[in-house]
Structure formats: C-alpha cells, structure tokens
Amino acid sequence: MGFFTDTSVCIGCKACEVACKEWNDVPDVIGELTGESYDNTSSLGANTWRHVAFIEQRIPTEVPDADGDVRWLMSSDVCKHCTEAPCLDVCPTGALFRTEFGTVVVQEDVCNGCGYCIPACPFGVLDRREDDGRAWKCTLCYDRLKGGMEPACAQACPTDSIQFGPLDELREKANGRLEMLHEAGVEEARLYGANEEEYGMGAFFLLLDEPEVYGLPPDPEVVTRKLGRLWGAAALAAGALAAGVAAAFIGGGR
Amino acid sequence: MSEERNGRRTDSYYGRPVIKEPVWTWEIPWYFFTGGLAGASAPLALAADLSGNQRLARSARLAALGGAMVSPVLLISDLGRPERFLNMLRVVKPTSPMSIGTWVLSSFGLSSGIAATSDVFGVFPRARTLFEGAAALLGLPLATYTAVLFADTSVPVWHEARKELPLVFASGAAASAGACAAVFTPVGEAAPARRLAVGGVLAEIGAAELMKRRLGRLLAEPYEKEEAGRYSKLATTLSGAGAAVLGLAGGKNRAAAVAGGAMILAGALCERWSVYKAGFQSARDPRYTVEHQRERRRRKGL
Ligand code: SF4
Ligand code: SF4
Ligand code: SF4
Numbered sequence: 001m002g003f004f005t006d007t008s009v010c011i012g013c014k015a016c017e018v019a020c021k022e023w024n025d026v027p028d029v030i031g032e033l034t035g036e037s038y039d040n041t042s043s044l045g046a047n048t049w050r051h052v053a054f055i056e057q058r059i060p061t062e063v064p065d066a067d068g069d070v071r072w073l074m075s076s077d078v079c080k081h082c083t084e085a086p087c088l089d090v091c092p093t094g095a096l097f098r099t100e101f102g103t104v105v106v107q108e109d110v111c112n113g114c115g116y117c118i119p120a121c122p123f124g125v126l127d128r129r130e131d132d133g134r135a136w137k138c139t140l141c142y143d144r145l146k147g148g149m150e151p152a153c154a155q156a157c158p159t160d161s162i163q164f165g166p167l168d169e170l171r172e173k174a175n176g177r178l179e180m181l182h183e184a185g186v187e188e189a190r191l192y193g194a195n196e197e198e199y200g201m202g203a204f205f206l207l208l209d210e211p212e213v214y215g216l217p218p219d220p221e222v223v224t225r226k227l228g229r230l231w232g233a234a235a236l237a238a239g240a241l242a243a244g245v246a247a248a249f250i251g252g253g254r
Numbered sequence: 255m256s257e258e259r260n261g262r263r264t265d266s267y268y269g270r271p272v273i274k275e276p277v278w279t280w281e282i283p284w285y286f287f288t289g290g291l292a293g294a295s296a297p298l299a300l301a302a303d304l305s306g307n308q309r310l311a312r313s314a315r316l317a318a319l320g321g322a323m324v325s326p327v328l329l330i331s332d333l334g335r336p337e338r339f340l341n342m343l344r345v346v347k348p349t350s351p352m353s354i355g356t357w358v359l360s361s362f363g364l365s366s367g368i369a370a371t372s373d374v375f376g377v378f379p380r381a382r383t384l385f386e387g388a389a390a391l392l393g394l395p396l397a398t399y400t401a402v403l404f405a406d407t408s409v410p411v412w413h414e415a416r417k418e419l420p421l422v423f424a425s426g427a428a429a430s431a432g433a434c435a436a437v438f439t440p441v442g443e444a445a446p447a448r449r450l451a452v453g454g455v456l457a458e459i460g461a462a463e464l465m466k467r468r469l470g471r472l473l474a475e476p477y478e479k480e481e482a483g484r485y486s487k488l489a490t491t492l493s494g495a496g497a498a499v500l501g502l503a504g505g506k507n508r509a510a511a512v513a514g515g516a517m518i519l520a521g522a523l524c525e526r527w528s529v530y531k532a533g534f535q536s537a538r539d540p541r542y543t544v545e546h547q548r549e550r551r552r553r554k555g556l
Contacts, residue, residue: 036268043270053267090406092353093341112341113334115277116352119407119537124274133334212544215267219547219554223406223413227349230402230416237401237420238394244428244457245297248450249305 001101001145002202003154003162004170005076006177007214008189010161012054012074017041019156020050023141027129043215044077046129049138050153052076053214075205075214076162078153079104079125079138080193082222083200087117087126089224095135102167103140103202111135122199122220140202167202174206181206192216266540273408275537281332283530285325286400287523289359290427291434292321293397296366298431298450300390303383310447312373313438317431318389319370322363329359351403358395365389397427404533410546411473411536412529418465422529425461426522429454429493433518436504436511444511448504451518455497458525459490472545476532485528493521 020026027047034042037054044051055073081103082088088096088104095111098104106117106126113133117126126137141151149155154164163170174194181189192211193201199220212218266272299314330339343360347353366389372382401423405416412419432451436444466474477486500514536542 039268042268045274055267086408089349090352092345092347092350092356093338094345094347095341110338110341110344111335112338114332114342114352115334116350116403116407118274119276119409119412119533122273122408124272127274128277128334135334212266212272212540212548215270215272215540217272217543217547219551221408221547223408224349226416227351227402227406230351230405233405233417234395234398234402234420237398237424240421240457241294241394241397241424241428242297244425244453245294245301245431245450248298248432248446248453249301 001103001140001165002081002167002170002204003078003140003151003164004174004194004204004206005078006161006163006174006206007073007075008177008181008186008206008208009159010052010074010076011159012038012052012072013158014052015156015158016050016076016153016162017048017052019152020138023144023152024049024139026136044079044123044125044127044137046127046136049136050076050078055209055213057209073208073213075207076153076157077214077216078203079140080123080204081138081140081202083196083202084222084225086120086122086222086224089227090116090120092116099140099142099145101140101142101145103142103145105139105142106135106137108134120223122217122223170204174204177206193220266544270540271538272540272543273537275534276407276409277334278530279332281328283523283526285328285332286423286526286530287426287430288321288324288328289400290397290423290522290526291430291519292318292325292362292366293393293395294424294427294431294454295321295434296362296386296389296393296396298435298447299369300386302446303386305446307443307446309443310435310439313435314431314447315366315370315373315386317434317438318366318393322359322366325359326363329356351399351406355396355399355403358392358399362389362392362396365392398424404529407533408543409533409537410542411469411476412533414469414473414546415465418461418468419529421461422458422465422525425454425457426525427454429458429497429518430522433496433500433515433522436500437515437519441505441508441511445505448500448511451515452497452501455493455518455521458493458522462486462489462525472549473536473542476535476542477528480531480535482528482532482535485524485531489521489524489528491521492517492524496521 041048057071059069111134154162193204295314295317302311342356365385368385372378398420401419404412435447496517503510
C-alpha cells in the first residue's frame with residue numbers, strides 16, 4: 001500500500017499536515033514563521049510527517065523590466081516507504097520494521113535514539129525529536145490501516161491530490177494522469193519515483209518541475225545495496241593493517 | 255554551480271538541505287579515534303608478545319584495554335536514549351554496520367580485558383595468548399568498521415569515499431597504536447612501535463589524499479573549508495611533524511618519543527574530526543547532494 005501525490009491539483013491548503021498532526025498527536029511546531037513564502041513548517045522532520053511545500057516561481061515576460069507573473073507550485077511530501085529502505089537496513093535495534101502493508105514504521109519503544117537511520121535516508125525524512133531522543137516519521141497511519149481506514153492525510157485532502165491504495169493501481173492512475181496532462185499541453189509534468197527499477201518508492205509523485213525544486217533528490221540511491229562491497233573494502237584495509245603490524249617487526253630491533 | 259532559472263535557485267527548496275544532517279555529537283569522532291587506537295594496539299600486543307618483546311606487549315595491551323573501556327562510554331553517551339543501550343544487543347543485524355560494530359566492540363572488550371588482567375596479575379598465561387589472539391583478530395574490524403558505518407549512509411562525501419575511507423581509518427589506527435606504544439615503552443624496546451607509527455602516518459596522509467582526489471572537485475570541497483578544512487590541515491601537519499620527531503629522535507631520546515607520539519595521536523584524532531565534519535558540511539548544503547546526483551543522472555544518460 002502507498003501514496004500517489006498528484007501535485008498538479010494541490011491547492012496548498014495544508015489540510016493533510018494538520019490532519020496528520022491531529023490524528024497522530026504530533027507535537028505542534030506551527031507558529032514558527034520562517035518568512036519562506038507561506039510555508040511555516042519548512043521541511044519534513046520529527047514533528048512534521050507531512051510537509052506541504054510552497055514554491056513561488058516568477059514566469060518571465062517579453063516586456064523588459066516587467067515583473068512577470070508568479071507561478072505557484074505546491075506539493076505535499078511524506079516518507080516514501082521505500083520498497084528497499086536504507087533506514088530500515090541500518091537500524092541496529094530492529095526498531096524500524098516493514099509492516100504487513102509493505103510500509104516502514106519505527107517502533108517507539110525499541111528505538112534507542114542512535115540516529116543511524118537519519119543520514120541513511122536519501123530524502124531527509126527521519127529526524128530525532130529533541131526532547132525524547134527518538135527517531136520519528138510518518139507511520140502511514142499504521143493504526144488506521146489496521147482498522148481498515150485510509151490514512152488521515154489522504155482522507156483530509158479536499159482535491160484528491162493525495163491518493164492512497166495498492167501501488168500497482170496507483171501507478172496505473174499516475175500514468176493515466178500524466179498522459180492527460182501531456183495531452184493538455186502541460187509538458188513539464190513528470191512522475192517521480194513511479195519507476196520501481198530506478199528507486200522503489202511506496203509514495204511517489206507527479207511533479208511540475210525538476211525534483212530538486214521541491215527539495216527532492218534528483219537521483220536517490222539505495223546506498224545500502226553496496227554493503228557487501230563496503231565490507232570488502234574494510235576487509236582489505238584490515239588485512240593491510242595486519243600486514244603493517246607484522247612488517248613493523250621485520251628487522252627486529254628493540 | 256547552482257543553476258539559476260528566472261532569478262532563483264533551482265537546486266533546492268529555499269536552500270534547505272535535501273538529506274538530514276546527522277544528529278551524532280562529539281563522542282563519535284572521539285570514539286572512532288579510541289576504537290581505532292584500541293583496535294590496532296591489540297595486534298601490536300600479540301606481535302610483540304610473539305617476538306618476545308614483553309615491555310612493548312604490555313604497553314600495547316594496556317592501550318587496547320584502555321580504548322576498549324572508554325569506547326563504550328562514548329558510544330552510550332551519544333545515544334539519544336542511553337538507558338536503551340541494551341536494545342543494541344537485542345538483535346544481531348548483519349545489514350547494520352552499527353549492530354555488527356557493537357558486537358565486535360563488546361567481544362573485543364572482553365578478550366582484551368582478560369588478556370590484560372592475566373598479564374597484570376600473572377594468572378592463566380596460556381589463556382592470555384588465546385584471548386590476546388582473539389583481541390588481535392577482533393581489533394582489525396574494530397579499527398575499520400567505522401568506515402563502513404559512515405559510508406553506508408546517504409551523506410555524499412562519506413558514501414562516495416567508500417573505497418578509501420577504511421584505509422584512512424586503518425592507517426590512522428596503526429599510527430595511533432604505534433605512537434601510543436612508543437610513548438609508554440622505553441626507547442630501547444620501542445623500535446617496532448616507532449616503525450608502525452611512522453609507516454601509519456605515511457599511509458594515513460597518502461590514503462586521505464587519495465580519498466580527496468577520488469571524491470572529485472565537488473565532493474572534496476568540504477575538506478577545504480570551514481571546520482573540516484581546518485581539521486584536515488591540522489591532521490597532516492601534526493601527524494607529519496610527529497612522525498619526523500618520532501622517527502628521527504625518538505630512538506635516542508624518550509622526551510622526543512613522547513612529543514612525537516603525542517603529535518601523531520593528535521593528528522589521527524584531527525583526521526577523524528575532519529571526516530566527521532566534512533560529512534556534516536556536505537549534508538547541510540543541498541548543493542552537494544543535488545549536483546552530485548544531477549551529474550550521475552547525466553552520466554546515466556537520463
Ligand atoms: S523515505 Fe527515508 S525514512 Fe522513508 S522509508 Fe525511505 S529511507 Fe526510510
Ligand atoms: S534512531 Fe531508532 S529507528 Fe533510527 S536507527 Fe537508531 S534505533 Fe533504529
Ligand atoms: S499517512 Fe498518517 S502518519 Fe503518514 S503523513 Fe499521512 S496522516 Fe501522517
């Protein structure tokens with residue numbers, strides 16, 4: 001199960017952010033105005049599991065010195081619930097686990113706050129909460145899914161920008177929507193994360209500009225896939241260390 | 255360079271980082287240093303013991319034990335919830351370098367503890383060799399796994415240095431173990447330790463240089479500025495000067511051995527700090543993530 005977020009219909013109402021906070025009892029950080037456009041939460045974090053980005057883009061005009069029009073891009077970002085999740089692999093306690101719905105969840109009682117999952121995530125999703133030292137992120141409303149309900153954010157979304165369901169169905173919908181937009185002349189529309197071969201995302205997006213404009217990495221990588229090679233390099237270095245120690249004794253001398 | 259379109263940065267959302275900066279604190283570079291020192295001291299102790307150099311063996315054994323005692327304290331103090339340290343030993347998770355490292359450190363501590371106790375109290379001489387051997391074997395991964403731990407993240411300067419980082423850490427560990435033993439052993443019996451220290455420094459400086467070259471212009475940049483840049487320069491200066499002093503005068507004069515050894519130890523510590531800080535700096539600035547990945551996409555022809 002996962003999300004398809006169609007940013008082309010997002011109106012930036014932030015209903016999803018609020019619904020997520022309400023349902024999951026996430027501490028309130030709203031109120032710290034940043035001065036960045038109309039965004040008051042800025043990024044995903046321990047206390048923001050859904051984040052709506054507001055991007056102001058100036059469209060240039062033919063008239064010199066004129067200000068031109070402003071285009072608004074809005075996008076609701078969330079944990080990608082990666083099908084091969086680096087955060088889950090590196091967690092030393094097993095606090096992060098894959099649920100029966102294929103989603104990735106942190107068990108609050110097991111997490112020891114080691115923080116390894118935080119730089120492992122290629123999307124900057126996970127973060128440690130200052131006051132309790134634990135790592136937090138979207139649970140894809142594990143409790144609601146168990147109860148047969150849809151996630152709070154998807155339910156709250158008034159434009160259906162956030163769609164929830166089985167991934168293959170969502171991918172089909174996404175492709176249909178992309179075609180529709182291209183036919184309507186919106187050439188800049190593109191899917192991000194919908195191609196499983198590139199990077200398996202359990203939450204993918206339809207964007208109207210490059211991913212980096214939205215603060216997303218242009219080419220995310222499952223870094224943990226190289227673990228075997230990483231250990232290989234470490235074994236070589238360990239061998240060199242052993243040889244170095246032995247060599248230091250050649251020639252004797254005291 | 256960050257690409258600009260219609261007058262605004264297009265490489266990130268209001269200049270916000272793409273990945274999160276690690277939340278690790280000062281304990282981590284210190285732990286990498288003490289773990290490396292302990293890890294390389296154990297094989298040094300074994301080799302000295304086998305070659306019949308008991309004075310040197312004892313210094314190295316105590317350094318291994320000292321490092322093994324301080325390291326867990328540093329690690330536990332860095333945890334967001336230290337009271338939950340035991341959750342680390344709840345599972346053995348091969349996909350997590352931190353889990354493997356915790357087990358290596360624990361068994362290393364046990365082995366080097368027994369080896370050192372048996373030496374100091376003169377009991378179980380046969381068991382001593384056995385545990386000394388175990389500590390020497392475990393010391394090798396202890397000195398290098400931390401490089402895997404860093405490289406197994408999405409932090410670009412760490413992940414892209416995955417081939418060279420273990421060498422940087424292993425040679426820094428060799429230099430520290432040699433230097434520490436040279437400080438605490440009478441000069442007449444410290445020749446192998448001095449050789450290990452000097453050789454370790456040369457390898458450390460070489461490996462760090464190689465790592466920066468292979469990172470390429472963009473990703474080597476964090477090593478040239480801010481704190482990482484300062485630590486990096488300091489590391490080379492201290493290690494190089496320390497090796498010169500220890501190598502040239504450390505064989506005749508104990509004071510020179512102590513001074514040279516101390517500089518090498520400080521240099522190895524600075525090297526860890528520079529790697530640690532460079533990672534933070536590269537995570538904080540979205541340029542490093544975005545430009546590096548754009549370049550990769552271009553190479554893939556996407
Ligand atoms: S997006 Fe990050 S936090 Fe979410 S599953 Fe993937 S790696 Fe884990
Ligand atoms: S902070 Fe918690 S969830 Fe993250 S890796 Fe450590 S134990 Fe696992
Ligand atoms: S799925 Fe649930 S936890 Fe995740 S962002 Fe939506 S409301 Fe929040």
